[in-house]
Amino acid sequence: MSQAPEVRGEPVVTPARVVIALCLVAPFVAMLWVGSYARTDPTLGGIPFFYWYQMAWVVISTALTMTAYKLWQRDQRERATRKGGER
Template sequence: MSNESARPRPPVVTPTRIVCAVLLAAPFVALLWVSSYARTTPEFLGIPFFYWYQLAWVVVSAVFTGIAYVLFKREEARRR
């Protein structure tokens, strides 16, 4: 083993990693801003906005996490 391969690589900030960070931070920020969805209207199938908005973010978060995972793995594969 050479000494080169044992050294850890410095962290790299790339546009792909920035996109991944935004995708992962968006649900966190959207749900922390409670005043934006603390209301009952509009209703969806009789469910107040407050509840279905949060439930919708569960699905959106899963999609965003999957996209971030795929983007990050592709970039890591290209770097090697």
């Protein structure tokens, strides 16, 4: 029986990647948990909560996705510089 090869190098799960995952998962959880926003009160400018909550998440999702993208770019740059320094 062969043994699994040892994996050397950087860890796959890093704190930055955990934050990236949370930024990308949060909008899905917020929108799929319908019971948390399936009501009409409080209204905002005459718009029921059900609608303005979802519209607010459009803006929040955009900000979270942008944050995840910027963190991913920084993570990739750091990995590239570390990999380049090892040669």
